[in-house]
Amino acid sequence: MSEFKNVTIIREANVYFNGGVTSRTIIFDSGCKKTLGVMMPGDYEFNTGSAELMEILSGDLDVLLPGADSWQTIKGGESFDVPANAAFKLKVKSLTDYCCSFLD
Amino acid sequence: MSEFKNVTIIREANVYFNGGVTSRTIIFDSGCKKTLGVMMPGDYEFNTGSAELMEILSGDLDVLLPGADSWQTIKGGESFDVPANAAFKLKVKSLTDYCCSFLD
Incomplete structure (x- = not known):
């Protein structure tokens, strides 16, 4: 906590x-x-305005980052960055608690 | 807002x-x-420790307050009080955004 x-x-x-x-x-x-x-299990696509730091506090998901060819697995305690004005996809596999910081 | x-x-x-x-x-x-x-649609039972003021910011639900014989309909902009150390039931009919204040 x-x-x-x-x-x-x-x-x-x-x-x-x-x-x-x-x-x-x-x-x-x-x-x-x-x-x-909080994200419930499901498939989502987001569009960023600002760049974002997504810190996963708990949960399990796969992320397809902008320009990436393959999905990356992310667990509680891990994080990923997303550039500004981009789209990214998530497959949330279990309830996920997150903190998103807007970077610009 | x-x-x-x-x-x-x-x-x-x-x-x-x-x-x-x-x-x-x-x-x-x-x-x-x-x-x-946030409460998703569903049926829930809660137990209070402190007394609570439940302000419903948006959504629709029915509440069965402790000792009540009948359900009361509550909508966004309305609120209800729950005494300490009591149980209450909710039937959440649409996604409900709330602010719960602990009163003692």
Whole structure:
């Protein structure tokens, strides 16, 4: 368990894929933004605006990163980067808890 | 949309009912604690420790409060109180976004 201190949290959830993916947005004093989210098992495709660091807190998924030929397996405690203005695909195999940091 | 400022958020999600209900815990300077959560459609029974104020930000559910004979319909923008050390049942009819405040 860890925590973020002195943050602002948007009260309302972000809901994607009929609730397959939900998150809350937190904003730091520096203006940096992260989302803390949960993904139910399923297949998803996301489009980035900013570059993102996806930290997987718990769960199991495969990710197809932009330009990649093969899927990469990611488990709790691992992370991956996604460039700005790109699409990536996920196969979420078990309920996945994540922290997404927006990098620019 | 509204926000809570200067809070601490526990990074890891709380997961109940195989992900049917997930939430994040936020702690205020005063020590007060709330959870911001999402409930997928389904039937759930919860047990309280502290008394709780459940604010439904969006969604539709029926609640059977402790000692009540009949179910009460609750929609986004409405709320209900649950006493400490009690059990209550929910029938969540559409994805429900909530804010739960622990009152003692």
